[in-house]
Amino acid sequence: MTKTNQQENLIGQSNAFLEVLEHVSQVAPLSKPVLIIGERGTGKELIAERLHFLSQRWDQSFIKLNCASLSESLLESELFGHESGAFTGARNRHEGRFERADGGTLFLDELANTSGLIQEKLLRVIEYGEYERVGGSKTLHADVRLICAANEDLPSLADAGEFRADLLDRLAFDVITLPPLRYRREDILPLAEYFAVSMARQLKMELFTGFSRTAQEILLEHRWPGNIRELKNAVERSVYRHGDEPEQIENIILDPFDSPFRPRSRVKTKERQVATEPHAGVPATVENSVELGSVSSGAHQQVPQFPLDFKQETESYEVHLIQTALAESQFNQKKTAELLGLSYHQLRGILKKYNLLDKN
Structure with missing residues (x-):
């Protein structure tokens, strides 16, 4: 994603959103770790990208990894790399994300899902800038700005012994907490119109006819538990189902599963x-x-x-x-x-x- 496209996706005029952007601009030039906290779908990755593009590392690599999508062994290999023969199937040496992000920024999402082993190794990289590939003994050095994200309260996890308190101390040089969309009511319609126009272009429609007053009320009154991601899906779904009709969009399809014939049990023989x-x-x-x-x-x-x-x-x-x-x-x-x-x-x-x- 280019810097221009990344900025276009950060749309909003609410005070809560503008305060976040100001916070990002203030901390971006520093090569210090930053934590981004927010509910799912609030745009944590976009904020991480903005931090990178506004830093002095903007022309270097921006590498990202979702920590919840991999097992502990695969996550360790993806982060730090592995040597040939380190484990079954490791035929060649593999460069990890720290190695690929050297000189740039590494964004780790879903940090709360990492194990104690991964957290211990992350702590060493942050403190000393050193790590080894899995199966290797050579010490490697990383010049990486680390940005991490979570949708959980990490201090509470640390108090409960479920997250390393010393790692949290190192990561939390500064913390950016993203407001849920329900606290950014002024931003809902501008975001919805942006997503609608983009979908209309994708479908090669002549124009976007706009939202009716009823549709606008639906958009404004919904709680949006999935935040911006849920809003984007709902708007795009409503635009494509509306088609090329000349009237304004009246119906916002919030739940694509809504049907009188929806099965209620998980599995049936x-x-x-x-x-x-x-x-x-x-x-x-x-x-x-x-x-x-x-x-x-x-x-x-x-x-x-x-x-x-x-x-x-x-x-x-x-x-x-x-x-x-x-x-x-x-x-x-x-x-x-x-x-x-x-x-x-x-x-x-x-x-x-x-x-x-x-x-x-």
């Missing part, structure tokens, strides 16, 4: 699958309430139909509880664990069990 067509004279809501594996959100559960697969039904209910708690806590895993009476690591284990880590 062919033998237990409920008929997808509603019975004559029976409302869809009643039909859904007796679907196998569904759980009432009221004071009591629906009576299940037997025989059933006990393991599958209990797993489906666990997933339902976790997803409900995640939504309630704005997908903050620390808060979700507290709502469910679990430790952070217990929740992470359950999310991994049901392949929910990549989705949250």
